[in-house]
Amino acid sequence: MGFLEGDEARAWARRPLEERRDAVLGCFARYFGPKALQPREYGERDWMAEELTRGCYGAHFTPGVWTAYGPALREPVGRIHWAGAECSPVWNGYMEGAVRSGEDTARAVLAAAGG
Ligand SMILES: Cc1cc2nc3c(=O)[nH]c(=O)nc-3n(C[C@H](O)[C@H](O)[C@H](O)COP(=O)(O)OP(=O)(O)OC[C@H]3O[C@@H](n4cnc5c(N)ncnc54)[C@H](O)[C@@H]3O)c2cc1C
Structure with a gap:
């Protein structure tokens, strides 16, 4: 490959x-x-021909997005929590980041539910 x-x-x-x-x-x-x-x-x-991604293999913000909106990226909205490779502070955009983010978010959901 x-x-x-x-x-x-x-x-x-x-x-x-x-x-x-x-x-x-x-x-x-x-x-x-x-x-x-x-x-x-x-x-x-x-991947450039894919309608929803228009390229790959990672997603990158344009300059200024991280610094202006970074803190809002993973902030839960009520009971909605966000997880995914692009939410991870470590290995952002990779499988490792996706798994870490999933685990972190699962823990946050359990904590919010009192578990
Ligand atoms: C071509 C390519 C090569 C890559 N190579 C590597 C590599 O070598 N090493 C590496 O570490 N990473 C690699 N990556 C990156 C890695 O694959 C991703 O970072 C990782 O898979 C993202 O995981 P995720 O769980 O965040 O999101 P995804 O794997 O994108 O999962 C999101 C899921 O949500 C589903 N979904 C979307 N909308 C909805 C909806 N409304 N309702 C229900 N389900 C929905 C989607 O169908 C999808 O299954 C590569 C990516 C690409 C595209």
Whole structure:
């Protein structure tokens, strides 16, 4: 599994699938040897074309959002608590952050419920 990111992603997204596939498999072959040129399957996903994300693999705020609105990011609203990778102060935007945030929020919900 690999990523095409930033300028490379923008450039390769405009190229034909066959060309992209050859380049990707060629890259894998440089790392893992010629067998990588004959995969059983080849799949790819263009996250820039996703309607709701418009890119990936992480979400980044524009400049000023953290400093202006950071404290409001995880603040519960009544009984509604927020959890997720983007709520985590550690490993923000990653699996580790998602799990930590889930655990922290579960503890906060239990504490709020008196448990
Ligand atoms: C292409 C890609 C590659 C990545 N690679 C890595 C990696 O190598 N290492 C790493 O650590 N992280 C990686 N990440 C990031 C990681 O996958 C995410 O940070 C993590 O999965 C986020 O977990 P989450 O629980 O916060 O949110 P999600 O996993 O997005 O879970 C949110 C869930 O809520 C559901 N949902 C949304 N709206 C509603 C609704 N109204 N009602 C009910 N359910 C709803 C969604 O369907 C989804 O299942 C990658 C992400 C992408 C996209």
